Amino acid sequence: MSTSAIDTDRAAQIKEIVCETLELELDEVTDTSLFKEEHGADSLGAIEVLAALERHFGITIEQSEMAQMTNLEGVYGVVSRASGL
Numbered sequence: 001m002s003t004s005a006i007d008t009d010r011a012a013q014i015k016e017i018v019c020e021t022l023e024l025e026l027d028e029v030t031d032t033s034l035f036k037e038e039h040g041a042d043s044l045g046a047i048e049v050l051a052a053l054e055r056h057f058g059i060t061i062e063q064s065e066m067a068q069m070t071n072l073e074g075v076y077g078v079v080s081r082a083s084g085l
Contacts, residue, residue, distance in 0.1 A: 006080050014075055017056055021049045031072045049075070059083050 006014075019026050022041045035041035046069060050061050053075070059082040068074040 006076050006083075010079070011072075011076060013056065014053065014079055015072055017052050018049055018072065018075060021045065021052050029072065031076075034071050036070065053079055057083060 015026065015029065018024075018035075019029055022035060022039060022045050024039055029039065033039065035045070046066055049069065050063075050066060053059070054061055057079060059079070061078055061082045065078045065082070068078050
């Protein structure tokens with residue numbers, strides 16, 4: 001899933017939320033860089049990202065979707081599906 005599935009503003013918001021939650025710099029995270037393998041994120045960080053996205057966008061993300069949230073592209077897809085986009 002690419003950023004074309006969601007608008008640029010929403011993609012930027014998602015990236016900002018992910019980076020802030022995982023305590024990463026915006027310029028070190030790419031759409032395809034892996035949170036755990038490349039940035040040292042742990043499972044608690046993934047849960048925190050999921051909760052932050054739910055709060056920010058007013059959506060519900062199924063726990064099963066966490067497996068898809070390995071990089072920004074995955075997160076974009078999860079948020080798109082949860083938002084009905």
